Amino acid sequence: MDSSPDLRWFNLDRLNLLIGLFLFLSFLAINRVRARNLDSIYIRPLPGLKALDEAIGRATEMGRPILYVPGIGDMSEVGTLAAITISGPVARRTAELGCELRVPCYDPVVAALIDGVARQAYSEANRSDSYIAGSVYYVSATQFAYVASVTGTMLRDRPAANIYMGAFYAESLFLAETGNQTGAVQIAGCDQVTQLPFFVCSCDYTLLGEELYAASAYLGREPDQLATIAAQDWAKALAVVVVLLGILFALLGRPELGKWLQTS
Amino acid sequence: MRNGPLFVTFLTGATLIAIFFIPHHRAQETQSVILEWADVVYTFALILGSFSLWIANQTKVARRGEGWGYSLVTLVSLTLVTVLGVVQGVSAGTAVGWIYNAINAPLASTMFSLLAFFIASAAFRAFRARNVEASLLLVTAIVMMIGRVSIGEFLWEGFPPLTEWLLDVPNLAAKRAVAIGVGLGAISTALKIIVGIDRSYLGRS
Numbered sequence: 001m002d003s004s005p006d007l008r009w010f011n012l013d014r015l016n017l018l019i020g021l022f023l024f025l026s027f028l029a030i031n032r033v034r035a036r037n038l039d040s041i042y043i044r045p046l047p048g049l050k051a052l053d054e055a056i057g058r059a060t061e062m063g064r065p066i067l068y069v070p071g072i073g074d075m076s077e078v079g080t081l082a083a084i085t086i087s088g089p090v091a092r093r094t095a096e097l098g099c100e101l102r103v104p105c106y107d108p109v110v111a112a113l114i115d116g117v118a119r120q121a122y123s124e125a126n127r128s129d130s131y132i133a134g135s136v137y138y139v140s141a142t143q144f145a146y147v148a149s150v151t152g153t154m155l156r157d158r159p160a161a162n163i164y165m166g167a168f169y170a171e172s173l174f175l176a177e178t179g180n181q182t183g184a185v186q187i188a189g190c191d192q193v194t195q196l197p198f199f200v201c202s203c204d205y206t207l208l209g210e211e212l213y214a215a216s217a218y219l220g221r222e223p224d225q226l227a228t229i230a231a232q233d234w235a236k237a238l239a240v241v242v243v244l245l246g247i248l249f250a251l252l253g254r255p256e257l258g259k260w261l262q263t264s
Numbered sequence: 265m266r267n268g269p270l271f272v273t274f275l276t277g278a279t280l281i282a283i284f285f286i287p288h289h290r291a292q293e294t295q296s297v298i299l300e301w302a303d304v305v306y307t308f309a310l311i312l313g314s315f316s317l318w319i320a321n322q323t324k325v326a327r328r329g330e331g332w333g334y335s336l337v338t339l340v341s342l343t344l345v346t347v348l349g350v351v352q353g354v355s356a357g358t359a360v361g362w363i364y365n366a367i368n369a370p371l372a373s374t375m376f377s378l379l380a381f382f383i384a385s386a387a388f389r390a391f392r393a394r395n396v397e398a399s400l401l402l403v404t405a406i407v408m409m410i411g412r413v414s415i416g417e418f419l420w421e422g423f424p425p426l427t428e429w430l431l432d433v434p435n436l437a438a439k440r441a442v443a444i445g446v447g448l449g450a451i452s453t454a455l456k457i458i459v460g461i462d463r464s465y466l467g468r469s
Contacts, residue, residue: 024455028452081465085465088464138316142372152334170379180389228452
């Protein structure tokens with residue numbers, strides 16, 4: 001076995017990914033210019049996000065808290081980053097309506113970040129005094145200990161709305177089914193394909209896959225954020241064309257394009 | 265210095281992206297160092313999180329809030345496991361190792377075994393034939409359930425191949441469609457943060 005250190009400055013097997021990255025960055029740059037010149041970029045309405053306001057309003061009327069569950073991913077998971085971003089508008093709305101927000105966290109870094117985001121949201125809503133220290137709290141980095149704590153909170157405190165956003169694994173059905181039994185309005189957003197059916201079964205609204213990432217742009221409505229969604233759509237269209245071309249060439253006995261697209 | 269955190273994020277993100285394309289051993293060593301820094305940050309955050317957990321449960325016990333007994337168990341467990349771990353270590357044969365194997369693992373298994381009941385209740389709700397889509401789901405689920413048990417093949421030998429087709433063609437196509445969307449969405453989200461379009465993680469709009 002060769003144990004000599006690798007001295008290459010570029011991995012040619014990843015050239016396809018580098019070209020893809022530059023194409024995506026070009027799409028992003030073009031759409032940022034478009035978003036600033038046009039009034040707005042159209043984004044398909046997401047019923048789950050439209051229901052957020054309704055759910056927070058309902059909780060306020062009932063005098064019950066909102067439970068925001070940011071999943072069990074750490075900071076290396078993009079779903080967790082999306083959950084942190086979405087926690088801002090949710091916290092801001094709860095601050096404006098005077099509703100109690102509770103955020104149990106699986107990861108201590110995520111807890112610290114969401115605490116900062118929520119404090120800022122309360123401050124922007126001129127309700128800093130209403131922010132309850134400890135409403136964003138660390139529970140446990142053990143999957144089922146976390147589940148036990150969150151489901152216990154659901155059964156004891158009966159939140160009026162449960163919002164699940166982020167990366168979820170085997171605990172998804174525990175949380176969603178327990179929440180369903182308490183009669184809470186449930187909105188979920190998850191990027192794990194295997195967990196989506198569970199949320200669809202047990203929640204009132206579910207953001208499927210990439211909709212979780214689009215949520216922050218949808219809620220913020222800032223041109224730069226909207227541009228990233230448009231760039232994503234362009235990239236998706238390009239992916240469809242490339243996949244179709246790959247199939248066509250393979251059928252014609254030229255599988256080189258399909259092989260070149262394989263990642264290493 | 266307001267843009268200091270944004271600069272650190274950009275520098276770290278751009279460096280890690282660059283390293284992904286550079287197999288040179290020096291670049292890979294740099295990546296290992298950066299990942300070690302992430303572990304160090306996590307350790308400090310864990311201490312912070314433990315304090316947060318302590319304060320939240322201590323307050324509940326002091327006020328005799330609903331379910332304060334559970335908070336007391338949490339406080340005692342947190343103290344006991346921390347002290348034993350610091351004194352004896354956490355490897356097999358120590359008290360913490362025993363607590364993990366004799367208490368934590370069975371509790372986790374018990375919780376996990378409840379999943380079967382939750383699946384049954386969720387399936388019951390999902391499989392009600394309320395509309396065309398739900399009816400289609402119901403029929404597919406019945407075919408899948410029958411086709412995956414031995415009686416299915418006994419009833420009709422076409423059931424097992426049919427379930428394989430359902431899994432390998434329509435199911436896989438849908439999963440891949442979602443996966444492509446998730447992949448592009450993940451790239452978009454990461455770039456948003458690296459180039460500073462999304463600053464919400466800093467507590468800024």
